[in-house]
Amino acid sequence: MIIDCHGHYTTAPPGLKEFRDLQIRALTDPAINPSKASVRISDDEIRDSLEGAQLRLMRDRGIDVTIFSPIAGQMAHHIGNAVTSQLWSEVANDLIYRVTQLYPDNYIGVCQLPQSPLVPPKSVIPELERCIVELGFIGCNLNPDPSGGHWKDRPLYDRIWYPLYEKLVELDVPAMIHVSGSCNDCFHHTGAHYINGDTTAFMQFIQSDLFKDFPTLKFIIPHGGGAAPYHWGRYRGLAQDMGKPPLAEHLLKNVFFDTCVYHLPGIKLLLEVVPTENILFATEMVGAVKGIDPETGYHYDDTKRYIDQVDSLTETQRALIFEDNARRVYPRINPILDRIVARKEIAHG
Amino acid sequence: MIIDCHGHYTTAPPGLKEFRDLQIRALTDPAINPSKASVRISDDEIRDSLEGAQLRLMRDRGIDVTIFSPIAGQMAHHIGNAVTSQLWSEVANDLIYRVTQLYPDNYIGVCQLPQSPLVPPKSVIPELERCIVELGFIGCNLNPDPSGGHWKDRPLYDRIWYPLYEKLVELDVPAMIHVSGSCNDCFHHTGAHYINGDTTAFMQFIQSDLFKDFPTLKFIIPHGGGAAPYHWGRYRGLAQDMGKPPLAEHLLKNVFFDTCVYHLPGIKLLLEVVPTENILFATEMVGAVKGIDPETGYHYDDTKRYIDQVDSLTETQRALIFEDNARRVYPRINPILDRIVARKEIAHG
Numbered sequence: 029m030i031i032d033c034h035g036h037y038t039t040a041p042p043g044l045k046e047f048r049d050l051q052i053r054a055l056t057d058p059a060i061n062p063s064k065a066s067v068r069i070s071d072d073e074i075r076d077s078l079e080g081a082q083l084r085l086m087r088d089r090g091i092d093v094t095i096f097s098p099i100a101g102q103m104a105h106h107i108g109n110a111v112t113s114q115l116w117s118e119v120a121n122d123l124i125y126r127v128t129q130l131y132p133d134n135y136i137g138v139c140q141l142p143q144s145p146l147v148p149p150k151s152v153i154p155e156l157e158r159c160i161v162e163l164g165f166i167g168c169n170l171n172p173d174p175s176g177g178h179w180k181d182r183p184l185y186d187r188i189w190y191p192l193y194e195k196l197v198e199l200d201v202p203a204m205i206h207v208s209g210s211c212n213d214c215f216h217h218t219g220a221h222y223i224n225g226d227t228t229a230f231m232q233f234i235q236s237d238l239f240k241d242f243p244t245l246k247f248i249i250p251h252g253g254g255a256a257p258y259h260w261g262r263y264r265g266l267a268q269d270m271g272k273p274p275l276a277e278h279l280l281k282n283v284f285f286d287t288c289v290y291h292l293p294g295i296k297l298l299l300e301v302v303p304t305e306n307i308l309f310a311t312e313m314v315g316a317v318k319g320i321d322p323e324t325g326y327h328y329d330d331t332k333r334y335i336d337q338v339d340s341l342t343e344t345q346r347a348l349i350f351e352d353n354a355r356r357v358y359p360r361i362n363p364i365l366d367r368i369v370a371r372k373e374i375a376h377g
Numbered sequence: 378m379i380i381d382c383h384g385h386y387t388t389a390p391p392g393l394k395e396f397r398d399l400q401i402r403a404l405t406d407p408a409i410n411p412s413k414a415s416v417r418i419s420d421d422e423i424r425d426s427l428e429g430a431q432l433r434l435m436r437d438r439g440i441d442v443t444i445f446s447p448i449a450g451q452m453a454h455h456i457g458n459a460v461t462s463q464l465w466s467e468v469a470n471d472l473i474y475r476v477t478q479l480y481p482d483n484y485i486g487v488c489q490l491p492q493s494p495l496v497p498p499k500s501v502i503p504e505l506e507r508c509i510v511e512l513g514f515i516g517c518n519l520n521p522d523p524s525g526g527h528w529k530d531r532p533l534y535d536r537i538w539y540p541l542y543e544k545l546v547e548l549d550v551p552a553m554i555h556v557s558g559s560c561n562d563c564f565h566h567t568g569a570h571y572i573n574g575d576t577t578a579f580m581q582f583i584q585s586d587l588f589k590d591f592p593t594l595k596f597i598i599p600h601g602g603g604a605a606p607y608h609w610g611r612y613r614g615l616a617q618d619m620g621k622p623p624l625a626e627h628l629l630k631n632v633f634f635d636t637c638v639y640h641l642p643g644i645k646l647l648l649e650v651v652p653t654e655n656i657l658f659a660t661e662m663v664g665a666v667k668g669i670d671p672e673t674g675y676h677y678d679d680t681k682r683y684i685d686q687v688d689s690l691t692e693t694q695r696a697l698i699f700e701d702n703a704r705r706v707y708p709r710i711n712p713i714l715d716r717i718v719a720r721k722e723i724a725h726g
Contacts, residue, residue: 219580231568258607261640265666265677291610317614
């Protein structure tokens with residue numbers, strides 16, 4: 029089975045944005061009072077939004093299942109306050125839930141958290157719990173910078189994050205580290221802020237002893253781990269200079285990377301320096317880079333093609349990257365995948 | 378000839394820090410009034426600081442010349458105001474000048490700029506001009522984030538930077554993009570802020586048309602270009618989605634990368650995806666990573682060893698990386714190198 033661990037509902041029907049626009053207008057016009065009930069999106073609109081885009085691409089590329097979450101760039105935790113983020117997250121997560129119900133064989137949910145700048149992260153626990161326990165989601169996206177490019181909140185190793193980590197451990201779900209849009213002109217959204225967010229989180233994990241306190245806590249750093257694999261020697265050396273244990277011991281039981289690296293040399297580097305046990309297949313399609321690479325004739329984000337071209341991978345390693353690591357990092361995926369397999373067996377007689 | 382284009386005077390004698398500490402104390406205690414004349418550093422101290430460190434390592438590794446600048450992490454443009462930065466830059470640059478006078482065969486100067494948060498960059502022009510014209514320096518370090526991890530200033534493509542760029546073009550000197558220390562807890566100094574600064578600058582160049590306005594302006598992005606080469610497909614794709622020309626045309630006549638990547642797979646990737654014409658040899662020793670890599674038995678920052686191991690490079694390509702590109706990117710290095718060569722010929726009879 030091929031599992032894409034990193035997809036956002038970037039093609040969501042216009043009713044989602046209409047709600048969000050209304051919610052943002054309501055911040056300055058109290059006469060507007062959008063509720064969850066005001067979201068107008070039909071099942072047919074959801075089907076249309078996916079059939080011609082993600083679902084078609086998944087079929088074209090041989091991807092069975094996508095771990096699917098709300099649009100990362102539009103989480104925009106910096107807009108409004110914690111109440112704003114709570115309602116917006118509920119709406120965005122409920123829409124993902126509907127996708128998982130309409131396409132239970134193809135989509136498994138991951139939630140957006142109702143973070144807000146300088147608000148203690150424990151405030152997101154109820155929505156996390158609702159999504160995992162009630163909606164059957166298997167993880168969450170955690171924004172290390174709710175201020176949207178101003179980095180005003182505490183580093184991920186700060187104890188202010190601990191109540192959330194305790195809940196993640198209790199629920200046995202991982203968090204993907206994922207910033208949202210940038211409201212700092214210095215940082216282009218997908219070209220700088222995303223990659224910087226990944227690199228920054230990785231270094232925060234190196235400089236701390238977070239995983240001594242949470243030995244079973246798991247994070248996925250997307251976009252191939254930001255700059256980390258390219259600078260793997262730098263990070264091994266920095267950890268060493270700080271007196272930390274080797275990275276394998278220090279954080280590789282807890283930190284995983286996806287394969288959203290959009291060219292073959294980058295994927296080769298990732299596979300060479302990071303243990304295969306720490307790499308999860310992902311595309312983030314339809315996402316940051318939508319075009320076709322003139323050098324290959326295929327979409328930049330068709331990452332499966334790059335992995336398929338790395339001859340040195342054994343079948344066991346391929347299975348780890350495409351399926352087994354996801355099963356280990358997202359334990360709650362297993363019963364869902366079992367049901368998918370059972371349905372397929374029935375369908376095929 | 379082997380030219381290391383990226384060295385900082387990290388081993389500067391204690392008199393430098395004593396001056397800086399005094400200057401920082403003076404910010405809150407006006408009775409203290411440190412002047413340039415109060416800096417107490419002897420020539421012997423300078424010799425001692427280099428002979429056992431950078432100079433020894435240069436000899437061990439076969440590096441002839443280092444393009445040398447003040448300690449990047451201590452530029453700390455966020456401390457005090459523009460007046461503070463002016464005096465501190467003069468002191469730091471004057472010390473580099475003394476190094477170049479004591480070791481004219483080994484060190485060539487690059488200056489720190491007296492930037493200050495939210496102060497228009499044209500304010501640094503007099504110190505830039507002094508260093509290039511009077512001290513014989515060949516370039517400068519330009520901090521894209523004088524606020525030290527808060528990214529409060531304008532992106533590098535903003536017109537507020539243009540007067541400085543006009544002067545760089547007029548003087549025919551490049552700028553190395555180099556952030557300083559981080560005063561934002563989220564960003565580890567050398568593990569996150571440095572690499573993010575590089576990635577951010579590269580993306581700022583992609584999203585703008587800066588080099589249409591300044592076709593001869595040249596920047597070196599250090600630390601192997603941050604995350605850029607690892608995500609080269611992403612950046613090619615983002616430029617393409619934005620309707621920009623291919624990177625070769627869009628910015629590779631103006632943007633260069635150094636080789637401060639501290640492991641062989643990273644160097645291999647850099648050499649594979651970035652044209653050889655755009656890569657300048659560098660170590661940044663003694664710098665961010667001081668240890669010995671247990672996997673190789675050599676210093677992480679002994680980047681020459683990695684390049685030497687890449688068999689696919691031709692002799693012409695090696696000459697570009699180790700010497701010729703530096704001569705092209707830093708045109709003012711040429712008469713200095715000519716004099717070094719002439720002295721060596723005389724010395725060898």
